[in-house]
Amino acid sequence: MQPPAPIRAHEDQVIAAWIDRNGHLNLAYYLVIFDRATDAVLDLLGIGAAYTEASGHSLFVVETHTLYERELAQGARVRVESRILGADAKRLHLAHAMRRAEDDARAALLEAVVLHVDLATRRAVPFPLAQAATLAEMAQAHAVLPPWPGIGRAIAMTGGTMTKR
Numbered sequence: 442m443q444p445p446a447p448i449r450a451h452e453d454q455v456i457a458a459w460i461d462r463n464g465h466l467n468l469a470y471y472l473v474i475f476d477r478a479t480d481a482v483l484d485l486l487g488i489g490a491a492y493t494e495a496s497g498h499s500l501f502v503v504e505t506h507t508l509y510e511r512e513l514a515q516g517a518r519v520r521v522e523s524r525i526l527g528a529d530a531k532r533l534h535l536a537h538a539m540r541r542a543e544d545d546a547r548a549a550l551l552e553a554v555v556l557h558v559d560l561a562t563r564r565a566v567p568f569p570l571a572q573a574a575t576l577a578e579m580a581q582a583h584a585v586l587p588p589w590p591g592i593g594r595a596i597a598m599t600g601g602t603m604t605k606r
Contacts, residue, residue, distance in 0.1 A: 446524065446579075446582050446583050446586055447522040447523055447524045447538070447583065447586065448482055448485060448522065448523040448524070448525075449520060449521075449522055449523075450478060450481035450482050450484075450485055450521070450523060451474070451477050451478035451481045451482075451520070451521045451523075452518065452519065452520045452521070452542070453474045453477065453518075453519050453520075453521075454516065454517070454518050454519070455470070455513050455514065455515055455516060455517040455518075455519070456515070457515050459473075459515075460514075460515050464514070465512040465513060465514060466512070466513040466514075466517070468507075468509065471507065471509065471513075471539065471548075471549050471551075472505075472507070472551075474519060474521065474539060475507075475521065475537050475539065475549075475551040475553075477521075478521035478523055478537050478539075479502075479523075479535070479537070479553070479555075482523045482535065483500060486525075486572070486575055486576065486579065487571075487572055487575060488500060488557075488568070488572050488576075492572075493560070496569075497559065497560050497561055498557060498558065498559055498560065498566065499557075499558055499560055500533065500555040500556065500557055500558065501555060501556050501558050502553055502554070502555050502556075503532075503554050503555065503556045504553065504554045505551060505552065505553045505554075506551070506552045506553075506594065506596070507549060507550070507551045507552075508549060508550040508551075508591045508594065509548075509549050510547055510548055510549055510550070511541065511546055511547070511548040511549075512548075513541065513548050517541060517542075517543070518541070518542035518543070519539050519540060519541060519542060519548060520539075520540055520542055521537050521538065521539050521540075522537070522538045522540065523535060523536065523537045523538075524536050524583040524586065524589070525576060525579040525580045525582075525583050526552070526580065526583065526592065527580050528568075528573070528576035528577060528579075528580050530567040530568065530573070531556060531557050531565045531566065531567055531568065532554055532555065532556055532557070532565075533554070533555045533557070533576060534552075534553070534554050535552075535553055535555070536550065536551065536552045536553070536589060536592055537550070537551045537553075538550050538589055539551075550589065550591045550592070552591075552592055552593070
């Protein structure tokens with residue numbers, strides 16, 4: 442399995458209920474869109490809702506980093522491009538870039554680590570061999586793409602000093 446890279450598995454539109462007092466998409470709803478994209482990617486990789494139903498295993502997000510780059514107004518159409526950055530026996534590292542449909546400008550970037558979990562024990566377990574092979578193949582395919590700016594970025598204040606209180 443080698444879908445086009447990056448994966449284009451989700452599109453959405455900003456609705457009125459998602460607009461905050463500043464007149465733009467509230468940060469929580471960027472995450473809703475990214476969560477929908479994650480579900481679509483997991484389905485494509487064979488580890489989504491049907492996999493959970495059949496196996497009793499699922500994926501839990503354990504860490505995220507979101508970079509908000511452009512405002513989105515009500516009615517804005519967006520598409521999310523996704524990449525598999527890495528995988529090991531129990532974890533998947535992925536990234537999503539949200540782009541405005543109108544001009545292809547990147548509006549936000551989300552990087553996440555998800556953990557493969559047995560729902561009966563609520564403990565991390567290794568991926569089955571077939572799913573592990575698919576994840577490794579996708580990570581290898583995406584590794585040759587030019588890196589997205591912001592991946593691996595740490596949160597820090599630069600260019601100034603902070604005082605302790």
